[in-house]
Amino acid sequence: MKDSLVLLSRILAHPDSRCWFLAWNPAGTLLASCGGDRSVRIWGREGDSWICKSVLCEGHQRTVRKVAWSPCGNYLASASFDATTCIWKKNEDDFECVTTLEGHENEVKSVAWAPSGNLLATCSRDKSVWVWEVDEEDEYECVSVLNSHTQDVKHVVWHPSQELLASASYDDTVKLYREEEDDWVCCATLEGHESTVWSLAFDPSGQRLASCSDDRTVRIWRQYLPGNEQGVACSGSEASWKCVCTLSGFHSRTIYDVAWCQLTGTLATACGDDAIRVFEEDPGSDPQQPTFSMTAHVPQAHSQDVNCVAWNPKERGLLASCSDDGELAFWKYQPSEGI
Amino acid sequence: MASPFSGALQLTDLDDFIAPSQDCIKPMKVDRRPGSGVAKIHIEDDGSYFQVSQDGGMKKLEKAKISLDDCLACSGCVTSAETVLITQQSHEELRKVLGANKTAAPDQQKLVVISVSPQSRASLAVRFQLNPTDTARKLTAFFKKIGAHYVFDTAFSRNFSLLESQWEFVRRFRGQADPEQALPVLTSACPGWICYAEKTHGSTLLPHISTARSPQQVMGSLVKDFFAQQQHLTPDKVYHATVMPCYDKKLEASRPDFFSQEHQTRDVDCVITTGEVFKLLEEEGVSLSELEPAPLDSLCSSASAQEPTSHQGGGSGGYLEHVFRHAAQELFGIHVTEVTYRPLRNKDLQEVILEREGQVLLHFAAAYGFRNIQNLVQKLKRGRCPYHYVEVMACPAGCLNGGGQLKAPDMPGKELLQQVERLYGLVRTEAPEDAPGSRSCMALAAGCRLGAGWPPAAHQLPRCGEGWLWTQYQVVEASRVQPVHCHQHQDS
Secondary structure (H helix, E strand, O other), X not given: OHHHEEEEEEEEOOOOOOEEEEEEOOOOOEEEEEEOOOOXXXXXXXXXXXXXXXXXXXXXXXXXXXXXXXXOOOEEEEEEOOOXXXXXXXXXXXXXXXXXXXXXXXXXXXXXXXXXXXXXEEEEOOOOEEEEEEOOOOXXXXXXXXXXXXXXXXXXXXXXXXXXXXXXXXXXXXXXXXXXOOEEEEEEEEOOOOOOEEEEEEOOOOOEEEEEEOOOOEEEEEEEOOOOOOOOOOOOOOOEEEEEEEEOOOOOOOEEEEEEOOOOOOEEEEEOOOOEEEEEEOOOOOOOOOOEEEEEEEOOOOOOOEEEEEEOOOOOOEEEEEEOOOEEEEEEEOOXXXX | OOOOOOOOOOOOOOOOOXXXXXXXXXXXXXXXXXXXXXXXXXEOOOOOEEEEOOOOOEEEOOOOOOOHHHHHHHOOXXXXXXXXXXXXXXXXXXXXXXXXXXXXXHXXXXXXXXXXXXXXXXXXXXXXXXXXXXXXXXXXXXXHHOOOOXXXXXXXXXXXXXXXXXXXXXXXXXXXXOOOXXXXXXXXOOXXXXXXXXXXXXXXXXXXXXXXXXXXXXXXXXXXXXXXXXXXXXXXXXXXXXXXXXXXXXXXHOOHHHEEOOOOEEOOOEEEEHHHHHHHHHHHOOOHHHOOOOOOOOOOOOOOOOOOOEOOOOOOOOHHHHHHHHHHHHHHOOOOOOOOOEEOOOOOEEEXXXXXXXXXXXXXXEEXXXXXXXHHXXXXXXXOOOOOEEEEEOOOOOHHHOOOOOOOOOOOXXXXXXXXXXXXXXXXXXXXXXXXXXHXXXXXXXXXXXXXXXXXXXXXXXXXXXXXXXXXXXXXXXXXXXXXXXXXXXXX
């Protein structure tokens, strides 16, 4: 089982600093990394190795915590502890900061682009989630300020096909939001985790959401629409979400990130015990009570906390990870036959 | 959770109130003396704190005090204890004063004046299912029953706030104002907005903010100055309480600019919310509908209307509407019969345009709620704001939806708001220039040289410092004090 996740290469991406997050562009050809050194780096493949194609270092005054590519691949957003979010426009190998989104009171923890490309979400230690709209002239306006969480909001992620937004918080909950008339509203609160929820990932269909937490579990939530066959209660016309699986006992420390491969449905986790783990849903598992098995575990994937794992959107089995030790690593995952 | 104070303060499901901030804004002066080294803190039996320096010397430490002004200015403070915020200004405080007045010696008694906002009245009208006139009369009866001497309507002082806003805009547009004051002009009647502006974007926004006083504060001047004089009293012998639709008005009343050093008295001594009036009624065991209506009081004896009056232009005072009409007439000779509002990206953002032969002469907007304020501020910062005048309100849907308005447990927020809007709109409106009593009031109170003309020409108006129509603002620096109960990692 250990052999199914093989190290391809390791790079010191952010020397003397933490590497906080990674994002593959939609084409799978570039990887953006960001770190405590206040920079964003763009990595591209040259033969068998990955080289740094650009360094975006003039955008932020403090740690860059997350980066996200627009669905078209022409823009990159970077969320920083300096309370701003920069929008960079790609021009060949150059990136130019076209605008800076201000408004959050303190550290911006995450940024995510909606599948339509017209909306952006940010979240912050100020407990709020903001939805922004971008127009044809690359002008960004705040569409909604959501104050549903009672603590620091760590992560935001959009549904793969709908305009449904999810957020994870230090208040131990996951919240979902959708548009209603001319504003956004919180349409569901997922309770169950016993500590900070650090990250989220939707499955390829968008019907399930994975969350990972400081309580050392990964939870899988499933959406039930009103009138569903399983008889899961819904409030009015609102969908409800139920926790259908909890992966516990696998991680010995906080789980900082979870990634759900959009090609294969495989799950990967980034853990505070320096390890990377991979899980697959068991064949024939009941959709209402799915079961997952751990199919790979690399105990010393990095020399410190693993902060992020990211599946390449085009190349099966290609996984990138990064750590507090400043390193970025590439892995090849090969599911073993006959499971 | 979104409103500045915890508790059930939201009228509707709208979630766009300015949320509590993270940093305490109390500007703290830290006296740092070089070479003082490390000191120990010793607590005496009586609870006082002494600093024991390395040579054994003891120095009593002053308790850090956070006054109501500082506290409310922050809209979210170190302790987050509501009791800290509200005890000094509340219906209990009003009760205490009324109680003390009953038993006080004649020369210690105060003249108690209560000014009621039309928005609070509309909220009460809906709750008790009364029309606005009956609500006004019964409220007058109630307050007098518990010890008030006069009950006024802030729609009266709003006339002056509107007039001043109209004149101020024309001055600025013509470039006749202080060169520091730029276009667009942003209204300042909303203290929630003003506190946010001063604290967050001070230097960018201050040059734009209207210096006209809000209706509450104009009423404060009228009551403590003009009315007190009429009653042959010094200002400190008048106790002035107002009834407002939100908590931020308490903050506005606490501003140092509205404190008279000479008489050691505030223009407005106490602000109570609509909800607190309801509590007072409950405590007295009185239902507003059952009271016998009393005749309405008026500040100027020449005005003896027995019906309240109001202004056009919505439930937040009508600033955009009045300034627009006046500017169209004064600047371009255009008489506007009906102001057409065009909704923009959401219902809390609207614009009004004056055009002539395809050219835009005036471009005004109304921006309510945090997200619209954000976008407005960002546009201003980038020099991309197309407006000449913006009516800014912190609460989505404006003052009728203020955090202190009454809730109806059995009615959805939207429906309740519609009812309050309807009842508010039932009151007959009047242009400020035509309001009976404003003329004589102005002449008597302002000390300005009016002569025969009405309304006064711009140069005849009292300047800032002459008191009662104008005020000023300042940038507030945050002290970055971290909340004491912060456990979490700062850096992840």
